[in-house]
Amino acid sequence: MSVRRALFLDRDGVINHRIIGGYITTPSEFHLDEGILPTLRYAKDAGYLLVVITNQQGVGKGLMTSEDLDAVHAHMNQVLTSHIGFGVDRVYSCMSLASMNDPRRKPSPGMLLEAIDDLGIDPSESWFVGDSITDAQAGRAAAVRTILIGDYPKDAAEVVVPDVYGVLGALSGEPA
Ligand SMILES: [Mg+2]
Numbered sequence: 027m028s029v030r031r032a033l034f035l036d037r038d039g040v041i042n043h044r045i046i047g048g049y050i051t052t053p054s055e056f057h058l059d060e061g062i063l064p065t066l067r068y069a070k071d072a073g074y075l076l077v078v079i080t081n082q083q084g085v086g087k088g089l090m091t092s093e094d095l096d097a098v099h100a101h102m103n104q105v106l107t108s109h110i111g112f113g114v115d116r117v118y119s120c121m122s123l124a125s126m127n128d129p130r131r132k133p134s135p136g137m138l139l140e141a142i143d144d145l146g147i148d149p150s151e152s153w154f155v156g157d158s159i160t161d162a163q164a165g166r167a168a169a170v171r172t173i174l175i176g177d178y179p180k181d182a183a184e185v186v187v188p189d190v191y192g193v194l195g196a197l198s199g200e201p202a
Pocket residue numbers: 036037038039040156157158
């Protein structure tokens with residue numbers, strides 16, 4: 027049996043545009059960043075499971091319910107499917123407040139470790155793409171290779187790329 031590998035993806039700032047200082051509480055607030063689509067196509071073809079790993083403390087704050095979050099994720103997969111014919115395979119969300127120190131919440135690796143166990147994934151063959159330092163920290167703690175999007179020091183992750191368009195080159199091992 028071949029090794030199972032995953033492309034783990036942070037959600038806000040990777041798959042969709044972030045709402046700075048806010049939360050996406052309804053499907054209408056979800057705006058796809060089409061720059062991620064070539065990466066998703068490549069990863070799917072290369073046999074990576076597509077797994078979202080997202081902190082959503084807006085639920086813990088009472089700004090939305092877990093049903094609202096489910097609706098956003100169902101919408102996300104509809105939007106992705108309309109563009110590329112498929113959505114992500116799994117979504118792991120941590121709805122706890124940052125102050126609760128939930129081991130699932132990034133920068134802790136809990137959600138990644140849970141997914142690795144649930145899905146039988148080899149972390150050393152997998153990647154985690156994020157746009158926050160906490161994504162790279164969680165990825166490293168789970169022994170997953172890390173790609174960080176943004177203006178970060180080179181050593182903040184295995185690969186640092188300036189924007190979402192750089193992710194494909196990092197993943198495929200070729201310059202973008
Ligand atoms: Mg993010």
